Amino acid sequence: MLRKASSGLLAVEAVDLVKDFNETRAVDGVSLAVPTGSIFGLLGPNGAGKTTTLRMLLGIIDPSSGTRLVLGRDRPLDAAPEIGYLPEERGLYPAMQARDAIAFMGALRGLPIAEGRRRADALLDEHGLGEWKKKSIRSLSKGMAQLVQLLGTIIHKPRLLVLDEPFAGLDAINQGKLEELIRREARAGVTIIFSTHVIAHAERLCEEIAIIAKGKVVFDGRVDDARAKLRPIVRLRTRARDGEWRSAIPGNARREGDEYVFELPEGGPEPLLKALIDGGAGIETLAIERPGLHDAFVAIAGSAAARAMGQEKPQ
Amino acid sequence: MMRFIRSAFVIGRRDFTATVLSKAFIFFLLGPLFPLLFGGIFAGIGTNVASQAKRPVVAVISPKAEFDQLQAARGRIAEAVGEEPLIDLVGYRPEADLGAQQKRLLATRQPPVRAVLSGGLNHPKLVGALAGDPGTESQLKLLIAEARAADSSNPPEFEVTNVAASTGTIVRDRALTAQIAQVTLFLLTLMLSTMVLSQLIEEKSNKVIEIIAAAIPIDAMFVGKLFAMLAASVVGLVVWISAGALFIQLIKTGGVATLPVPAVGWPVFLALGVIYFAMNYLLFGAAFLMIGAQASTAREVQTMSMPVTFGQVLIFGFASTVVGSMSSAKAIAASVFPLSSPMSMLARAAQDGAIWPHIVAIAWQTLWVALIVRLGAQLFRKTVLKSGPRRPWWKLSRA
Numbered sequence: 001m002l003r004k005a006s007s008g009l010l011a012v013e014a015v016d017l018v019k020d021f022n023e024t025r026a027v028d029g030v031s032l033a034v035p036t037g038s039i040f041g042l043l044g045p046n047g048a049g050k051t052t053t054l055r056m057l058l059g060i061i062d063p064s065s066g067t068r069l070v071l072g073r074d075r076p077l078d079a080a081p082e083i084g085y086l087p088e089e090r091g092l093y094p095a096m097q098a099r100d101a102i103a104f105m106g107a108l109r110g111l112p113i114a115e116g117r118r119r120a121d122a123l124l125d126e127h128g129l130g131e132w133k134k135k136s137i138r139s140l141s142k143g144m145a146q147l148v149q150l151l152g153t154i155i156h157k158p159r160l161l162v163l164d165e166p167f168a169g170l171d172a173i174n175q176g177k178l179e180e181l182i183r184r185e186a187r188a189g190v191t192i193i194f195s196t197h198v199i200a201h202a203e204r205l206c207e208e209i210a211i212i213a214k215g216k217v218v219f220d221g222r223v224d225d226a227r228a229k230l231r232p233i234v235r236l237r238t239r240a241r242d243g244e245w246r247s248a249i250p251g252n253a254r255r256e257g258d259e260y261v262f263e264l265p266e267g268g269p270e271p272l273l274k275a276l277i278d279g280g281a282g283i284e285t286l287a288i289e290r291p292g293l294h295d296a297f298v299a300i301a302g303s304a305a306a307r308a309m310g311q312e313k314p315q
Numbered sequence: 316m317m318r319f320i321r322s323a324f325v326i327g328r329r330d331f332t333a334t335v336l337s338k339a340f341i342f343f344l345l346g347p348l349f350p351l352l353f354g355g356i357f358a359g360i361g362t363n364v365a366s367q368a369k370r371p372v373v374a375v376i377s378p379k380a381e382f383d384q385l386q387a388a389r390g391r392i393a394e395a396v397g398e399e400p401l402i403d404l405v406g407y408r409p410e411a412d413l414g415a416q417q418k419r420l421l422a423t424r425q426p427p428v429r430a431v432l433s434g435g436l437n438h439p440k441l442v443g444a445l446a447g448d449p450g451t452e453s454q455l456k457l458l459i460a461e462a463r464a465a466d467s468s469n470p471p472e473f474e475v476t477n478v479a480a481s482t483g484t485i486v487r488d489r490a491l492t493a494q495i496a497q498v499t500l501f502l503l504t505l506m507l508s509t510m511v512l513s514q515l516i517e518e519k520s521n522k523v524i525e526i527i528a529a530a531i532p533i534d535a536m537f538v539g540k541l542f543a544m545l546a547a548s549v550v551g552l553v554v555w556i557s558a559g560a561l562f563i564q565l566i567k568t569g570g571v572a573t574l575p576v577p578a579v580g581w582p583v584f585l586a587l588g589v590i591y592f593a594m595n596y597l598l599f600g601a602a603f604l605m606i607g608a609q610a611s612t613a614r615e616v617q618t619m620s621m622p623v624t625f626g627q628v629l630i631f632g633f634a635s636t637v638v639g640s641m642s643s644a645k646a647i648a649a650s651v652f653p654l655s656s657p658m659s660m661l662a663r664a665a666q667d668g669a670i671w672p673h674i675v676a677i678a679w680q681t682l683w684v685a686l687i688v689r690l691g692a693q694l695f696r697k698t699v700l701k702s703g704p705r706r707p708w709w710k711l712s713r714a
Contacts, residue, residue, distance in 0.1 A: 058529045077532060085529040091522030095333065107325045108530035110318075152526075 009036040011160050011191035017066035019052050026052045028215035034193055039186050041202035042195040044212035050195040051088055054164050058085055071160055081110040084158035088165040090149050094138035098148050101137055105152030116155060123151045143174050161185060163194035167201055203293040211300055219300045230291040230299050231263035238281040245279025248272050264288060322531035326539025334547040344554055371429040371451050372403045374420040381435050382406035388461035402454050417442050436462055488575030493638045493665035497658050501631045504595045508603040511544045512616055515607035534692030541600050545593055578668040587664045587673055594680040595657035601691035608695040634658035641666055653683035
């Protein structure tokens with residue numbers, strides 16, 4: 001049975017997962033709760049422990065300590081027929097035909113091979129690869145092969161999809177297609193966990209995230225909650241250079257060209273606006289921006305982690 | 316359990332079809348032809364070289380009648396012992412200057428004369444490079460004695476009754492069968508273990524292994540891979556045995572029926588051959604897969620598998636003690652030691668008709684196959700997908 005979280009059923013629950021490789025602790029007490037039907041992002045720079053965490057959740061490796069419950073089972077491999085997994089390092093047999101590769105991945109998850117081939121043909125047609133179904137993997141382009149592997153991940157209609165860095169190596173068009181596919185699966189009730197070091201993808205797709213840095217979860221919750229950790233940012237341009245209104249602007253405000261940039265004071269926008277108007281500041285432009293996930297990430301995980309994350313920009 | 320078997324089957328089916336339907340499998344099937352072909356060529360060259368190098372030529376300076384007597388004597392001895400060990404004789408008419416003739420003959424290259432015999436049958440004199448070759452002188456003495464003996468050309472007549480086989484020939488033939496069966500088993504296992512290893516490397520380099528490990532128990536993958544290669548090799552065995560039987564049928568009078576029958580009979584021997592081959596392959600294949608799991612590149616695999624290959628050769632040597640001396644302590648030990656048991660028991664089947672030792676041996680080997688495959692699968696699981704820094708091999712058991 002699935003455990004019930006405060007907001008509903010949990011598809012995945014991990015408690016205090018630890019993984020040591022010799023003297024190196026790769027994952028240090030990670031706890032996660034992934035609600036059923038959600039899109040859950042695992043964020044962190046390379047080497048943060050995302051892949052090791054996912055591998056433990058899937059039962060590919062055993063944790064050194066801690067427990068995990070996947071689709072209600074404490075042995076994740078028992079739930080394997082209901083899980084689809086796309087590893088970070090893509091792997092297909094080069095000599096296999098595209099349809100056979102997809103059917104093989106389904107067969108690994110308990111789907112009869114004949115049914116797998118039938119579904120593979122339909123999926124390949126649907127995704128514009130109908131002509132390639134009997135072509136060997138080695139004759140496909142990298143993008144096509146990645147799509148074939150992704151189709152193999154969903155061929156058996158899993159309830160849980162685990163995607164490790166799914167956007168890596170895809171061009172902008174294919175990234176968009178993948179985002180759409182993830183949303184479609186989520187609409188069908190599939191729980192999706194994906195890891196990424198590109199914050200923009202998590203920002204666009206996820207309802208909940210966990211931020212991992214140096215093997216530890218430094219934030220776990222809703223994207224809005226992560227953003228809420230920071231005050232909104234005010235960007236202000238005035239006609240007047242000086243006046244009494246300046247006292248309403250926080251001391252740590254910085255100048256970017258003609259703009260003042262500062263966090264919205266605790267009292268909210270009204271007292272600030274009143275002081276600006278009464279003081280004759282002559283508001284030329286005023287913008288109050290909600291902090292992005294990137295800013296939240298910097299605040300939560302630190303600027304070093306953010307720099308590591310920023311090595312690959314979203315397209 | 317059903318899921319385990321189904322998972323192993325999925326892996327096995329993939330590997331089997333990938334192997335059997337590949338072009339490389341044709342080379343695998345043709346594999347045994349190469350050693351036979353090369354063996355034939357090199358044996359031919361070797362025989363030719365050996366005959367040229369080892370059969371000394373003696374130039375005989377004598378009247379024709381005496382030379383003919385010597386040649387006739389040589390012919391009679393060749394009938395008894397064969398041509399191969401005998402020296403060759405070449406006749407020359409005597410010339411006026413015997414010394415000069417001898418010198419010239421010893422210097423000639425066509426034929427390459429080793430010694431010159433003169434003086435006829437009554438006063439033979441031998442001149443030549445005979446240091447380290449006492450055989451030539453002894454043979455000449457024998458030939459001259461035979462040529463001198465007046466009644467040698469009329470050997471006594473006696474009745475000869477030929478039977479199909481005697482104890483002597485059966486023992487010799489069965490020992491030969493045992494030896495051939497052991498060598499075949501050894502070579503086949505060596506070849507297949509290396510093949511299963513390269514498949515694992517392929518899997519690792521393709522990164523497919525992570526998809527598999529996330530979907531099925533890794534021991535099912537281990538077992539699936541082992542049995543896929545076993546099935547592919549059984550296909551090979553069937554093809555080779557059928558082709559061999561057909562070949563013998565075509566070239567040998569009486570066909571396969573004339574082959575020396577192993578002690579347990581051909582059907583049982585062939586069945587035992589397949590079973591012992593499977594056991595031998597599973598034992599060594601599991602060991603090779605364990606090694607493959609530790610290595611990440613083909614070069615590492617080659618380095619790590621070398622000691623195991625040497626070990627395999629030693630075990631083969633140990634198992635071969637059964638041929639010709641089944642009751643010796645070493646032979647019994649070779650039959651009991653799990654790694655040498657399949658090879659030594661197959662040799663036993665060729666030489667001894669008792670069936671019960673095979674039933675016991677198969678049960679014993681099955682137990683060890685189960686243990687080693689289980690251990691191999693566990694170690695494989697611990698090491699095959701380990702990320703993080705590499706751990707030295709002596710700490711693997713604590714991984």
